[in-house]
Amino acid sequence: xxxxxxxxxxxxFGDFGGRFVPETLVPACQELEAAxxxxxxxPVFRGDLDHILREYAGRPSMLTECHNLGRQLGIRLILxxxxxxxxxxxxxxxxxxxxxxxxxxxKKRIVAETxxxxxxxxxxxxxxxxxxxxxxxxxxxxxxxxxxNVFRMRLLGAEVEAVHSGSRTLxxxxxxxMRDWVATVESTHYCLGSVMxxxxxxxxxxxxxxxxxxxxxxxxxxxxGAPPGVVVACVGGGSNAMGIFxxxxxxxxxxxxxxxxxxxxxxxxxxxxxxxMKSYLMQDEHGQVQEAHxxxxxxxxxxxxxxxxYLASIGRAEYPNVTDDEVIEAFQLLSRTEGIIPALECAHxxxxxxxxxxSMQGQTVLMNLSGRGDKDVAQMMDILGGGQ
Amino acid sequence: xxxxxxxxxxRRIDGGGKCLVPYVTGGYPGWVDSLRACAANGADAIExxxxxxxxxxxxxxxxxxxxxALEAGATPVSILQEVxxxxxxxxxxxxxxxxxxxxxxxxxxxxDLRAAGVVAAIVPDLPLEEAGDxxxxxxxxxxxxxxxxxxxxxxxxxxRVTARARGFVYxxxxxxxxxxxxxxxxxxxxxxxxxxxxxxxPVLVGxxxxxxxxxxxxxRVADGVIMGASVxxxxxxxxxxxxxxxxxxxxxxxxxxxx
Numbered sequence: 001x002x003x004x005x006x007x008x009x010x011x012x013f014g015d016f017g018g019r020f021v022p023e024t025l026v027p028a029c030q031e032l033e034a035a036x037x038x039x040x041x042x043p044v045f046r047g048d049l050d051h052i053l054r055e056y057a058g059r060p061s062m063l064t065e066c067h068n069l070g071r072q073l074g075i076r077l078i079l080x081x082x083x084x085x086x087x088x089x090x091x092x093x094x095x096x097x098x099x100x101x102x103x104x105x106x107k108k109r110i111v112a113e114t115x116x117x118x119x120x121x122x123x124x125x126x127x128x129x130x131x132x133x134x135x136x137x138x139x140x141x142x143x144x145x146x147x148x149n150v151f152r153m154r155l156l157g158a159e160v161e162a163v164h165s166g167s168r169t170l171x172x173x174x175x176x177x178m179r180d181w182v183a184t185v186e187s188t189h190y191c192l193g194s195v196m197x198x199x200x201x202x203x204x205x206x207x208x209x210x211x212x213x214x215x216x217x218x219x220x221x222x223x224x225g226a227p228p229g230v231v232v233a234c235v236g237g238g239s240n241a242m243g244i245f246x247x248x249x250x251x252x253x254x255x256x257x258x259x260x261x262x263x264x265x266x267x268x269x270x271x272x273x274x275x276x277m278k279s280y281l282m283q284d285e286h287g288q289v290q291e292a293h294x295x296x297x298x299x300x301x302x303x304x305x306x307x308x309x310y311l312a313s314i315g316r317a318e319y320p321n322v323t324d325d326e327v328i329e330a331f332q333l334l335s336r337t338e339g340i341i342p343a344l345e346c347a348h349x350x351x352x353x354x355x356x357x358x359s360m361q362g363q364t365v366l367m368n369l370s371g372r373g374d375k376d377v378a379q380m381m382d383i384l385g386g387g388q
Numbered sequence: 389x390x391x392x393x394x395x396x397x398x399r400r401i402d403g404g405g406k407c408l409v410p411y412v413t414g415g416y417p418g419w420v421d422s423l424r425a426c427a428a429n430g431a432d433a434i435e436x437x438x439x440x441x442x443x444x445x446x447x448x449x450x451x452x453x454x455x456x457a458l459e460a461g462a463t464p465v466s467i468l469q470e471v472x473x474x475x476x477x478x479x480x481x482x483x484x485x486x487x488x489x490x491x492x493x494x495x496x497x498x499x500d501l502r503a504a505g506v507v508a509a510i511v512p513d514l515p516l517e518e519a520g521d522x523x524x525x526x527x528x529x530x531x532x533x534x535x536x537x538x539x540x541x542x543x544x545x546x547x548r549v550t551a552r553a554r555g556f557v558y559x560x561x562x563x564x565x566x567x568x569x570x571x572x573x574x575x576x577x578x579x580x581x582x583x584x585x586x587x588x589x590p591v592l593v594g595x596x597x598x599x600x601x602x603x604x605x606x607x608r609v610a611d612g613v614i615m616g617a618s619v620x621x622x623x624x625x626x627x628x629x630x631x632x633x634x635x636x637x638x639x640x641x642x643x644x645x646x647x
Contacts, residue, residue, distance in 0.1 A: 010517070018518055020486055022445050023538035023549070024560060026515045165451055166441065178444045183564035185540060273487045273513075274442050286463045287491025288441040 003249040003316055005307065009033075011199020014313055016306035019198040021276045025178075028185045033200040035105050040207060045104065052096050053211065056129065057086045059093075060215045063223060064369075069337040073357035076364040078228065079340070080216045080244060082371065089343065089371030090212060090240045091122035095191060097208035099126040102189035109133040109184065110191040113177040115142055115170035115236065116298030116345065117149025118371055119193030124158035126191075134158040137176040139169040142297045149375050167291035169300045170236070174275050194237025195305035198276030202305050206242045213247020216366060227251040228366040234348040235259050235266075235319065236299035238308045240370035245317060253366075255317035257308060258352040260327070263292030265304040266312045266319035272303075279306040295324040295383075296344035296376075326351040328383060331373065343371030344379075391532040392507040393433055393479040393555035397590040397612065400432050406642045407556075407592055407612025408603070410619045410635050411435040411483065413453035415462020420470060422623045425632030427476035430639030435510065435614060436471065438464050438484035445512040447567030449617040453624060464488055468504040481508035481534065481555065486522075489514075494522050498529035508532040508555040516549050523552060534558050537583045539575045550587035559583045559610060561596040567617045568598035572605045580610040600641035607642060 011017045019029055039045040053059040061081045070077040082090035095112075102110055110132050114120030120136040127134035136153055140162040143150055153160050166172035174197075181190040195202045195209075220227055231248045233241035235257035245255050259266065265280045272281030274289050282290040282302040292302045304319075311317035322330075327344060330351035335341045342350060349367050353360075373380075390398070397407045410426040412419055414436045426434050439454035439462055446454065464484070471480060482501060489497045489511060501509060509531055514522060516535065526533045532555035537546055539560060550557050559580045562573035576593050583591045593606040594614030603613045615638065622630040 019515065020513050020518055021515060022512050023515050023536045024540050024563060026517070026538070027540045027542060027545070165455070171442065175442050175444050179447070179565045182445070183562075185563060271490075273490050275444075276513075278490075281487075283487070283491065286465065287487045288458065289487070290441075 004246055005310065007199060007203050011203070013202070013307045013310035016279050016309040017199060017202055018278050019276060020273050020278065021198045022182060024182050025185060029198050029200065035101060036200055036204045039101050039104055045100070049097055049100055052100070053093065057092045057096060058084065059211065061085055063216070063219045066338050069334065072337060073354060074361045075357050077353065078364065078366045079369040080212060080366060081369055082212060082240065083343065083369050087122045087125050088374065089118040089122065090209060090243060091119045091193060092125070093211055093243070094193065094205050094208040094239060095119070095122040095126040098189065098191045099130045099132060102132065102191070103130055105189065107187060107189040109188045111135045111137065111177050111180045111188055112191040112193060113170065113173035114138050114193065115173065115300055116296065116343070117142070117146040117153065117375060118298060120153050120158070120160070121149050123191050124153040124156035127158060128156045135180065136160045137163050137173040137180070139167070139173050140164050141168045142170070145379055146297055146375060148378065169291070169297065171289065171301060178275070194239040195242045195307060196237040196275060196277055196303065202277065202307055205239055206246060206307060209239055209243030210246045212240070212243035212368065213245060216244055217247035220366065224364060227253045229363040230254045230256060230360060230365045232256045232258065232349045232353055232365060233368040233370065234299060234345045235304060235308060236263070236301045236345065238305040240368050242305060242307055244368040245311070249316060255311065256352065257317055257319045258348045259319055259321040260292070260294035260296065260299045260348060261321045261323045262294045263299055263301055264321040265302060266308065267321055274303060277306050279309040280304050280312070295327055296348070298343070298345040299348065320352060322348050322351040322355065326355060330354055331380060340369070341373035341377070342369055343373050344376045346370050391530070391554055393481060393532050394590065396432055396479045397556055401590060401611050406607040407432045407590060408635070408639055408642060409433045409435055409592060409612065409614045411437060411614060411616035412623065413437040413439060413450060413457055413620055414467035415439055415457035415460060416453050416623065417460055418628065419623065420474065421628035422631040423474065424476060425628040426619070426635045427478050429632045429636035431478060431635055432612070433479040433481060435481050435483050436467065438467055438482055438488055440485040440488060443485060445565055447565040447617060449621050450566050453620050464492065468500055468506070471504045471506060479507045480505060481510060482506050483510040483512065486511050486514045489522060494525035498525045498531050501531050502529050506531070508534055510534045510558060512536060516552060519552065536560055537579065539563055539579045546583060547586045550583065550589060553589055556590040556592050557583055557587055558614065559591050559593045561593045561606070564596065566595050568621065569596045572597065572602040576606050577609045580606065584609065600638045603638050604641050604645045
């Protein structure tokens with residue numbers, strides 16, 4: 001039996017998941033669930049999506065073997081190049097799927113939350129392509145540290161609203177997007193950007209990102225003749241990780257989701273309920289959600305998608321964390337050794353690999369390079385000093 | 389058996405009146421005085437908000453009051469401790485997000501509420517499908533769980549929601565979050581009428597009921613109103629006297645109207 005869960009109407013992955021939303025949103029979630037299942041089973045929809053992923057997003061993404069860094073670390077290191085997709089990250093897979101679905105459902109407008117801006121840019125891009133109105137909510141802190149992506153979204157025709165409530169980061173952007181959706185649910189689709197939120201989002205978003213794992217599985221078979229020993233990805237909400245894990249959960253590969261030390265929901269959190277889902281969540285002794293702190297805006301999230309909580313609870317995947325200092329080091333390491341500037345999010349995965357390589361000597365490690373680092377260059381210049 | 393909250397509301401309704409339930413953010417500096425002012429000026433029951441870090445159903449005013457309360461050190465425990473000392477003579481309910489309940493544990497939270505003298509709970513992010521375990525614990529402890537009916541609910545859903553409701557049915561006044569609006573949404577009375585058709589429980593309209601005139605308009609169909617942001621804004625800007633004046637004004641308007 002597959003470890004990959006297809007949740008029933010209760011939206012559960014083991015004890016996790018569910019649909020904890022205001023009554024107003026329940027019919028919309030049910031409608032979305034039915035529409036997704038109908039579309040996913042429809043060869044025409046799947047054909048349209050495959051076509052657009054190929055012709056517009058540039059799929060399949062290739063594998064790149066890192067000979068230099070691999071030699072240095074004593075491992076065989078292979079990258080799945082989601083950074084080479086249109087808009088520069090894996091986010092486009094999900095967004096093209098959801099906007100195609102939104103059109104099919106007759107919606108005229110999408111709202112999205114964004115942290116680093118990658119999901120916001122992908123949403124704005126897909127909205128422009130599909131002729132949908134788009135509004136993106138982004139924490140005020142993130143608007144400041146990701147100014148380039150804010151401009152990019154506006155260039156694409158999206159409205160970007162800075163969110164000043166709470167910690168003014170990703171979790172507050174999700175709150176604000178949900179408030180918008182509560183008020184506009186009849187005309188608007190909430191284009192949620194990760195494997196989180198109320199059912200069917202965690203399942204649906206994973207299905208839209210499965211293409212990463214399915215491609216990688218076949219590509220590894222061609223390249224290696226077998227699955228890799230270790231599959232590594234960074235985890236904020238966890239969409240790129242679920243995408244690549246879904247191709248390997250039923251193999252012997254070790255699955256590793258790397259969280260930031262300041263947002264280690266699985267390691268330091270407890271089960272809780274926020275943003276429509278039951279999952280591991282960083283919270284205080286009274287159940288108030290704590291603020292995450294990470295150098296990377298995209299991982300600045302105190303929770304994690306429910307399927308990751310499930311995979312952790314059954315021991316199928318592990319969720320270690322790395323510090324900001326290790327991440328900043330790893331960002332430079334991959335840039336210098338391979339000529340690939342990773343997104344700060346993915347630098348978490350690089351950091352874990354670099355730290356743990358001594359215990360993985362001779363093993364083959366597949367890492368999902370889920371985004372490119374162009375958006376982070378200005379921030380890194382501030383951190384490192386321009387002349388370095 | 390009819391619960392304390394439902395009984396109190398029924399007394400008002402059976403006497404030909406309409407119910408008024410103000411909302412006060414627990415833990416906001418001076419909140420107890422505002423709560424007393426509500427009780428002294430004709431409230432039939434009071435909804436005490438337990439502030440949460442991520443209040444997705446709330447607009448700017450209640451968000452702000454929640455944030456101030458949290459920064460002042462309010463916790464569910466500290467609020468319930470204060471509630472325990474109140475003796476205002478009308479039923480008290482709490483409005484809290486589900487993680488507060490889940491984190492404490494269903495049975496413990498229900499018994500903590502009862503021990504503090506709270507008779508009802510409204511959990512706006514716990515829809516019918518997820519509510520079973522909490523409702524069972526609340527029923528066992530004698531806490532009435534108010535269910536929300538939303539304008540988006542199809543006809544077949546409403547009777548299932550109202551069947552699970554205790555205390556009253558909270559008929560959501562509009563598509564959107566809590567906050568004051570310049571006029572009552574037409575969906576408010578439309579939904580209240582749909583809900584009234586499928587239940588004998590008291591039906592109160594909340595979200596977007598902003599002043600006495602709108603309260604009277606909603607009560608043309610409904611059995612009463614819940615008033616949140618309009619009360620909390622006065623608590624923030626002017627204090628308990630203004631809260632009392634406002635609640636008293638709504639009370640007089642409801643009592644003076646002919647139905």
